[in-house]
Amino acid sequence: MNENKVLHIASWNVNSLTVRLDQALEWLASTKTDVLALQETKLTDDKFPVNIFQEQGYHVVFSGQKSYNGVAIVSRYPIEEVTTDIPELIDPQRRILVATIAGIRLINLYVPNGASVGTDKYEYKLMWLEKVTYYIQQQLNLYPKVAVVGDFNIAPEDQDVHDPEEWKGCVLVSPLEREAFFKWIDLGLQDPFHQFTQDQIYSWWDYRAGGFRRNRGLRIDHILLSEPLLKQCLACYIDIEPRRSERPSDHAPVRATLAIAK
DNA sequence: ATGGTGGTCTTACCA
Numbered sequence A: 001m002n003e004n005k006v007l008h009i010a011s012w013n014v015n016s017l018t019v020r021l022d023q024a025l026e027w028l029a030s031t032k033t034d035v036l037a038l039q040e041t042k043l044t045d046d047k048f049p050v051n052i053f054q055e056q057g058y059h060v061v062f063s064g065q066k067s068y069n070g071v072a073i074v075s076r077y078p079i080e081e082v083t084t085d086i087p088e089l090i091d092p093q094r095r096i097l098v099a100t101i102a103g104i105r106l107i108n109l110y111v112p113n114g115a116s117v118g119t120d121k122y123e124y125k126l127m128w129l130e131k132v133t134y135y136i137q138q139q140l141n142l143y144p145k146v147a148v149v150g151d152f153n154i155a156p157e158d159q160d161v162h163d164p165e166e167w168k169g170c171v172l173v174s175p176l177e178r179e180a181f182f183k184w185i186d187l188g189l190q191d192p193f194h195q196f197t198q199d200q201i202y203s204w205w206d207y208r209a210g211g212f213r214r215n216r217g218l219r220i221d222h223i224l225l226s227e228p229l230l231k232q233c234l235a236c237y238i239d240i241e242p243r244r245s246e247r248p249s250d251h252a253p254v255r256a257t258l259a260i261a262k
Numbered sequence B: 001a002t003g004g005t006g007g008t009c010t011t012a013c014c015a
Helices: A017-031 A048-056 A120-142 A176-184
Strands: A006-015 A035-039 A060-063 A070-077 A080-083 A097-102 A102-108 A146-151 A220-226 A233-238 A255-260
Touching: A006 A017, A006 A102, A006 A146, A006 A220, A006 A233, A017 A035, A017 A048, A017 A070, A035 A102, A035 A146, A048 A060, A060 A097, A070 A097, A070 A102, A102 A120, A120 A176, A220 A233, A220 A255
Parallel strands: A006 A035, A102 A146
Antiparallel strands: A006 A255, A035 A070, A060 A070, A080 A097, A097 A102, A146 A220, A233 A255
């Protein structure tokens, strides 16, 4: 007899794992999340709370630095073939963490913010996106099941922006950033989000000026799936609840449910 | 009303 099972994967920019550790643990447990990609942990590896996750029954890998950036993967399933650096990009900033979990090549990214169009940080973002494109292309050739998840710092379309006119041409929505996003789609990755009916469109709201209260948000956190994984995708949505918490991250987690054969 | 908030070995920088 065949039993249908599911895998819950998610991505969440926690903006300091130190501050958000209890929230993350509670959210992991209450949502039955199997695999969680974290961004902006802001922790050096020696300070990562390995034992706390292990005590809760999770495997964990991480790549961190002091004060800024930092990525991690928390998983109910064993984590294999871990990569923190890609040959295309020599970078002290810890923004990439790749691993194989339950037959899925999971690429966890914290894409540079880009500050504002025309700055050095914007140029770094475009360069970073281009280098990672080559890496993703290679991974798609090596693995049929690829998930690229994380804080992309790109809102792909105007429907992902609360006020497209106000944001027109700004960082996070500029044409060159969107072009980079759709290059990844052209490689064979797909964004399942708009294939499902959504209550919440946005994944990030600026802390300033009552951004969340006024729902002035953008959808910049994503889960992209290769074709074999897309066929297994039963749901994809943003869980706004953590953003309502006391002392929240400025990002809400994005989730996907994947059917797995048992 | 052209700002604001929040995080970090803080008084500057990042988002």
